[in-house]
Amino acid sequence: MQSSMYQAFGLILKSEIILPELIVQESNKPADVQIVVCDLTKPQSMLESPGAFVQVEDSGVWFHVQGIAIYQICNGNEIRVSPYSGAKQDQVRLFLLGTCMGILLQQRRILPLHGSAIVMDGKAYAIVGHSGAGKSTLATALMRRGYPMLSDDVIPVKLTEAQHPLVAPAYPQQKLWKKSLEAFDVATNDLHPIVKREDKFILPVKAAFYDQPIVLGGVFELTCHDHQGLECAPAVGLEKLRILTEHTYRHFLVGQLDRTAWHFQMAATIAGKIKMYQMNRPAEPFTANELAEMLLDTMKQKEMTI
Numbered sequence: 001m002q003s004s005m006y007q008a009f010g011l012i013l014k015s016e017i018i019l020p021e022l023i024v025q026e027s028n029k030p031a032d033v034q035i036v037v038c039d040l041t042k043p044q045s046m047l048e049s050p051g052a053f054v055q056v057e058d059s060g061v062w063f064h065v066q067g068i069a070i071y072q073i074c075n076g077n078e079i080r081v082s083p084y085s086g087a088k089q090d091q092v093r094l095f096l097l098g099t100c101m102g103i104l105l106q107q108r109r110i111l112p113l114h115g116s117a118i119v120m121d122g123k124a125y126a127i128v129g130h131s132g133a134g135k136s137t138l139a140t141a142l143m144r145r146g147y148p149m150l151s152d153d154v155i156p157v158k159l160t161e162a163q164h165p166l167v168a169p170a171y172p173q174q175k176l177w178k179k180s181l182e183a184f185d186v187a188t189n190d191l192h193p194i195v196k197r198e199d200k201f202i203l204p205v206k207a208a209f210y211d212q213p214i215v216l217g218g219v220f221e222l223t224c225h226d227h228q229g230l231e232c233a234p235a236v237g238l239e240k241l242r243i244l245t246e247h248t249y250r251h252f253l254v255g256q257l258d259r260t261a262w263h264f265q266m267a268a269t270i271a272g273k274i275k276m277y278q279m280n281r282p283a284e285p286f287t288a289n290e291l292a293e294m295l296l297d298t299m300k301q302k303e304m305t306i
Contacts, residue, residue, distance in 0.1 A: 001037060009101055009156045010110070010168025010213060017081060019093060021204075022171045023211065033077055033104065035096070040070045040082035054099075056256040061103050068092060071100050076107035090192060090202075097171070102154050102249040106257055111157040111266050112249035113219075116174075117150035117167055118142045119210045120299060123217025124167040126155050128247035133222045134281060134288065137180040141292035144184070148210035149174070154249050157216060157270065165216040165270045172209035175202055183286045218275040219243060220295060224283055231280040232294050239278075240271040 001016045005025035013022070014031035042055075042062060055062040060074035068087045072080040079100050083092050105112040115128035116139035127135045136152055143149055151170035160166050178199045181188055191201040221235065221243045235243055244267040245251060254263045277298060281287045 005031065008097070008169075008171045009105065009154070010158070017089070017093065017096065019097070021093065021097065021173050033079065035079045035081065038080050038082060040072055040080060042070060054103075054250075054253065056253065061107075061253070061257070063095070063099055063103070065095050068095065071096065073100055073103045073107065076104055079104060094194065098153060099250060103253060103257075105154070105156050106250070106253060106259055109158075109259070109262055109266075110168075111244075111263070111270070113155040113157060113244070114153070114247050114249040115155055116152045117155045117170075118147045119150055119214060120147050120296075121217070122214070124150055124214045125217055125299075126157075126167070126219045127222055128155075128219060128243065129222035130247075133224050134180075134291075135222055136174050136176050137183075137288045138222060138291050138295070140174065140176065140180065140184060141288040142295070143205070143208045145292060145296070148208050149205055150210050150214070159266070159269060163269055163273070165273055166213050167216050168213045169209070169211050172204060172206040172211075173202060174205055175200055177201075179286075180288070183288070216270070216274055218277070220277045220279050221247065222291075223278070223280045225280055226282045226284075228280045229282060230287060230290055230294060231278075232298050233278055235276040235278050240276045241267050243276060243278075244270060 003014050003016050004018060006013045006015060006019050006022035007025045008022045011032040012025050012029055013033045013035060015035035016037045017035055053064045060072045063071040067084055068091050069084060070082040102112045113126055113128055115126050115135045117124050117126045118139050127138055129135050139149060150167055152174045154170060156168045157165050175194060178188055181201060188201050191203060194200045194202060254260055281291055
């Protein structure tokens with residue numbers, strides 16, 4: 001089967017699956033990761049599990065999404081994909097570029113944070129939080145103010161030889177709720193909804209994408225609590241470790257992948273190098289623009305607690 005070369009997450013991917021979301025790799029550099037299509041057979045108990053199912057074995061990490069595909073992520077350098085008959089290619093790619101890549105990054109000892117990364121003042125700033133917190137919406141508000149995006153959903157962070165955290169660009173695409181798109185006056189007629197989520201859409205952002213690795217300058221944790229209102233405060237001490245740990249993409253796999261010691265050391269090193277903040281918004285009304293201004297005002301402060 002013919003393969004194509006791409007770059008994403010700071011890696012070169014050689015894929016038998018066409019990945020139109022990614023940037024085509026033009027150089028002759030060897031691939032870091034092989035993505036192959038093959039026939040994977042797992043025990044019936046796994047295949048009958050509802051929804052998505054992850055299983056860690058010596059042979060790699062098995063990831064099953066019923067009706068879409070079985071995936072096997074091996075040694076940080078190979079992803080095997082066995083699509084179900086009739087599965088839509090965009091659905092197969094959604095999980096391949098999300099959960100599969102998040103697992104592969106952990107295998108490679110690259111920290112995958114769950115959030116959006118924006119470039120501001122020559123550094124990357126990650127907006128992390130749980131699903132529904134408004135990470136991508138806040139990132140969009142910043143992008144509309146001229147700040148390019150590095151990543152949405154999975155943010156790959158590794159350390160340089162000097163132990164500085166470096167963020168690699170993922171790929172030029174966002175996932176946004178219909179409510180957010182409407183608030184930004186973006187029509188959804190020509191956008192594709194995410195699998196089984198008709199109110200969340202895929203939004204290409206090639207014109208606002210930053211495609212080079214850049215040092216991580218800070219992390220903003222975004223929460224949504226009505227009783228607190230709009231707030232932004234520095235995170236210090238152990239709270240910084242809690243944020244990096246809690247918002248590691250698929251963090252429940254860290255122990256199963258034997259990455260606990262590495263993950264703690266990585267989080268501790270990053271926490272000592274960057275500024276971190278906790279931001280809160282109410283569920284209603286739409287506050288992404290006010291949050292963006294609050295974040296930018298925080299960035300303008302001359303002294304920020306590390």
